[in-house]
C-alpha cells in the first residue's frame with residue numbers, strides 16, 4: 001500500500017498548484033519542500049504572469065487571493081516600435097496579466113495548498129534519492145530532514161516540481177536539452193514612477209536589447225532591462241550607472257526623476273534555457289521549470305509552472321483516483337505540454353538576441369495601425385493561444401502588405417534609431433537624474 005497517491009517535490013508555483021488541484025480531486029498528496037520557512041520564496045524572478053494563465057488562476061481560485069494580497073493586474077501592454085507605439089485595444093478580449101512579488105506569492109500559494117484537504121505539506125524535507133522498481137519505474141522518494149534523518153515516501157506518481165536544476169530529474173537520469181541565452185537581465189522597483197507610454201505597462205524591443213516597465217504590487221513600478229551580452233562589459237564596470245543610462249534613453253520611458261528606488265538591482269548574467277521530457281519515466285512527471293526553464297525575457301516561466309501543473313492534474317487525477325494504469329494519462333499530459341514546447345522553441349530562437357527579421361519587423365509595423373494584427377500579437381505575447389494565432393500565412397501576408405503601405409501622418413517613430421533599430425545611446429532625454 002502506498003502512503004500517498006502523489007508525491008510532489010517542491011512547494012513553489014508548480015508544486016503548490018499541482019497539490020491544490022490533486023487535493024481538490026480527493027487524492028492523498030505529500031508536498032515536500034526543502035526550505036523550512038513558510039516565507040521561503042524565489043528571489044530571481046520577475047513574477048509577471050502572462051494573461052494566458054488567467055483561466056487556470058481563476059479555476060483554481062488563486063486569482064482573487066492574489067488580488068487581495070495586492071497584486072497588480074495589467075490589462076494591456078504598449079509595445080514600442082520604430083513606427084510608433086502599438087497601443088493595447090480596449091475591446092481586445094486579451095486576458096489580463098497579473099504581478100505579485102514572489103515574497104508574497106510563494107507563501108500565499110503554500111498556504112492555499114497546505115490548507116487543502118488531502119494535502120500534507122512537509123517543509124524541511126530535501127529529496128535526496130528516488131525509490132525505483134526493477135522495470136525503471138519511479139515508486140517514491142527519500143528525503144533528508146536535518147536531525148530527523150532520512151524518510152521514505154511511496155506513491156503511484158512522483159512529480160518533480162523542483163525547479164530548473166531539478167534534483168528529481170537528475171536522480172532519474174532524465175536527459176536535458178540546453179540552449180544558450182545571449183541576453184542578461186537586471187531590474188529594480190520604484191515608488192512614485194510615472195509611465196509615459198500607452199497601456200498599463202510597456203515593452204521596448206530595441207533591436208537586440210529589450211526593456212520593460214510593469215506595475216507590481218504595493219503600487220510599485222518594475223523597470224527591467226534585457227541587453228544582449230555584448231553590453232555585459234558596460235554593466236560589469238558600473239552596473240547601476242549602465243542601468244540608469246539604458247533606462248534614461250528609452251523612447252517615452254518612465255519618468256523617474258521624483259521616484260524612489262526601493263530595491264537593489266536584481267538579475268543574472270547567464271540563464272540558459274533547459275528542457276526535459278515532462279513524462280520521462282513510468283511513475284514520474286515533471287512540471288514547471290523542472291520540465292521547461294525558458295528564456296525570462298517573454299516572462300513565461302511562472303505561467304508555464306501554473307499551467308503545466310494544472311494540465312498534469314487534469315490528465316492524471318481520475319486514473320490515480322480509480323487505481324488505473326498511468327501510462328495513457330501521462331501521454332495525455334505530454335501532449336498538453338506541447339503548447340509550451342512550441343513556444344519554447346520560438347523562445348530559444350529569440351534568446352539568441354538576433355536583430356528582428358523582416359517578418360517580425362513587418363508584423364510590429366503593421367500592428368501599429370491594424371487592430372486585427374495588434375490583437376493577435378497581444379494574444380501571442382500573453383500566450384493565450386497557440387503560436388499559430390500570429391504565425392500563420394494570413395497574418396503574415398496581411399502584415400507584409402500593411403507594413404509597405406504609406407503611413408498616415410502622425411505615425412512616425414517617436415525617436416531616432418540607429419541602423420539596427422536600437423535607439424541612439426548618445427546623450428538624450430534622461431529621466432533618471
Ligand SMILES: Cc1cc2nc3c(=O)[nH]c(=O)nc-3n(C[C@H](O)[C@H](O)[C@H](O)COP(=O)(O)OP(=O)(O)OC[C@H]3O[C@@H](n4cnc5c(N)ncnc54)[C@H](O)[C@@H]3O)c2cc1C
Nearest residue numbers: 010012013014034045046047048127162163288289301302
Ligand atoms: C531572472 C528571472 C526572471 C524571471 N521572470 C519571470 C517573469 O517575469 N514571469 C514569469 O512568468 N517567469 C519568470 N521567470 C521564471 C520563473 O521564475 C520560473 O519559471 C518559476 O519560478 C518556475 O516555478 P517552479 O515552481 O517550476 O520552480 P521554482 O519556483 O524554482 O520552485 C522550485 C521549488 O522546489 C524546491 N526544491 C528544489 N529542490 C528540492 C529538493 N531536492 N527537495 C525538495 N524541494 C526542492 C525549491 O526550494 C522551490 O521551492 C524568471 C526567471 C528568472 C531566472
